[in-house]
Amino acid sequence: DTEVTQTPKHLVMGMTNKKSLKCEQHMGHRAMYWYKQKAKKPPELMFVYSYEKLSINESVPSRFSPECPNSSLLNLHLHALQPEDSALYLCASSQGHGKGANVLTFGAGSRLTVL
Amino acid sequence: AQTVTQSQPEMSVQEAETVTLSCTYDTSESNYYLFWYKQPPSRQMILVIRQEAYKQQNATENRFSVNFQKAAKSFSLKISDSQLGDTAMYFCAFMKQNNAGNMLTFGGGTRLMVKP
Numbered sequence: 001d002t003e004v005t006q007t008p009k010h011l012v013m014g015m016t017n018k019k020s021l022k023c024e025q026h027m028g029h030r031a032m033y034w035y036k037q038k039a040k041k042p043p044e045l046m047f048v049y050s051y052e053k054l055s056i057n058e059s060v061p062s063r064f065s066p067e068c069p070n071s072s073l074l075n076l077h078l079h080a081l082q083p084e085d086s087a088l089y090l091c092a093s094s095q096g097h098g099k100g101a102n103v104l105t106f107g108a109g110s111r112l113t114v115l
Numbered sequence: 116a117q118t119v120t121q122s123q124p125e126m127s128v129q130e131a132e133t134v135t136l137s138c139t140y141d142t143s144e145s146n147y148y149l150f151w152y153k154q155p156p157s158r159q160m161i162l163v164i165r166q167e168a169y170k171q172q173n174a175t176e177n178r179f180s181v182n183f184q185k186a187a188k189s190f191s192l193k194i195s196d197s198q199l200g201d202t203a204m205y206f207c208a209f210m211k212q213n214n215a216g217n218m219l220t221f222g223g224g225t226r227l228m229v230k231p
Contacts, residue, residue: 031216041207042221043160055216088158094217102148102210102217106160 003027004107012113015081022109023074023091024031030096032074033104037088049074051096051106081114088112117142117209119222128197128227135182136192136225138207144168148210149183149190150219155203163205166190197229 004025015020023032031050035043048056049068063085065077074091088111092104118141128134139147151163166174166183171179178195194201207222 033216040224042224043219044221045218048216048218050216056218078130090160092160103162103165103210104160104217105162106152108157108159111158 002076004091004093006089006104006107006110008110009108010111011114013078013081014115015083016080017081019066019079021024021076021089021096022092022110023093023107024070024072025093025105027093027105028071028095029093029105030071032068032078033094034074035090035092037090039053039087041042047076054114057059076079078112083114086114117144117147117210117211117220119207119220119223121205121207121224124223125228127227127230128194130197130199130229130231132197133193133195134227136194136207136222136227138190138222139190140190140207140209140222141186142149142188142209142211143212146212146213149181150208150210151179151181151190151192152206152208152221153201153203154224155200156204160206164192181205194227199229199231201227202229203227 007022033048037043038051046060047066052068088109090109091107094104147168149166153161164176180190204224209220
């Protein structure tokens with residue numbers, strides 16, 4: 001299995017809703033990432049988990065809450081979002097160390113619309 | 116901080132011809148990696164090619180090759196024998212490694228259209 005699977009593909013939510021994005025990989029990767037991509041813009045790093053510990057938080061607002069329950073799974077919990085948070089959210093993974101550690105494998109993304 | 120610049124927002128090429136996408140970057144790091152990623156309309160970011168900064172030899176992957184000029188901080192992508200399936204957004208990316216994780220910094224992207 002060489003894939004990163006993201007669910008749901010599309011999500012529409014109101015500003016008072018609580019929802020979650022899910023990311024799963026079974027490649028034995030020990031680093032996982034969340035990126036945010038606005039339309040016609042490059043992806044921007046949000047969070048990095050390394051060996052299931054949060055290692056990088058790029059000053060992301062607290063209405064985004066990441067969680068890494070195990071080495072294969074990464075969640076992004078969403079609460080009280082704003083319409084400007086509407087974007088494509090990309091998950092990626094890479095080996096934790098060694099030669100393959102610098103190659104990120106991306107999922108197809110979750111398209112989020114906040115009304 | 117690293118910056119990555121792609122000066123061509125859009126390009127087009129005829130099928131079977133060759134096209135070169137430009138990328139420049141700015142860094143004070145000596146050890147780093149450079150990548151080209153492709154994002155077709157399906158949205159998934161796909162790795163096209165990568166280059167280790169310490170290697171002088173330019174990377175190649177089938178129809179894709181790079182021209183890496185470390186002193187000039189330039190990293191262009193050449194696509195030979197362009198195919199319709201090459202139509203996509205192409206992102207140049209820089210990675211430095213640290214103990215906290217591998218941070219990719221992307222350029223603004225070049226939208227490539229391959230015409231039949």
